[in-house]
């Protein structure tokens with residue numbers, strides 16, 4: 001149990017250790033959230049391995065209550081948690097594209113995932129199993145790569161790791177209004193540029209100028225229809241006759257995902273499996 005707790009602490013440190021990218025307060029909020037998720041996942045995994053199925057099920061329920069009782073987000077509806085990586089799946093992760101020593105894959109081009117569309121959290125977990133995460137698009141070059149993939153593969157849409165900061169710890173003044181200043185890449189922990197301006201150095205606005213209500217994105221449109229928040233960022237391929245553009249979308253919608261290497265998760269598996277080749 002002590003070893004498991006140490007692993008959790010290591011995982012949380014690795015997953016969230018980007019002090020250069022986030023200011024301390026937001027980082028603390030994200031750490032608390034990641035810690036809750038990682039701890040609950042570890043507890044659930046330990047329970048699954050050591051107890052009978054009924055006991056494990058009860059433990060899962062208890063862990064889930066702990067998460068949802070501490071400001072768990074709308075993404076975690078259903079009691080699901082952020083997964084930890086698996087060593088074998090990391091060593092054998094699909095490698096479709098490489099940029100600067102960093103690998104990517106498209107879920108629908110992997111035979112075992114070809115027919116799978118996932119909601120946002122499951123999409124991240126599909127990637128995380130392989131020491132990757134849903135793609136974080138921090139640069140215009142990376143976005144151009146995504147546009148190229150969607151166009152050439154004729155994909156209607158994909159999930160990214162983009163997430164609206166609308167959970168506990170996000171009610172800070174500098175993140176308001178949240179639709180403009182409250183977006184971040186959950187895979188890398190990097191904050192997005194203001195959503196109502198072309199990001200510095202990009203030369204074009206990646207967010208769509210239109211959507212369901214013909215408003216510029218992000219617009220949280222679905223909330224006005226059925227009170228579901230559009231808390232997750234997907235790239236849509238001309239769904240609104242708008243080209244290949246970013247949209248805020250309800251996290252329950254199911255899509256393929258582009259995964260990219262997660263250095264913290266790769267470091268975590270390397271640290272816990274000394275002889276592994278990743």
Ligand SMILES: [Ca+2]
Pocket residue numbers: 211217218219220221222230247248249
């Ligand atoms: Ca929208």
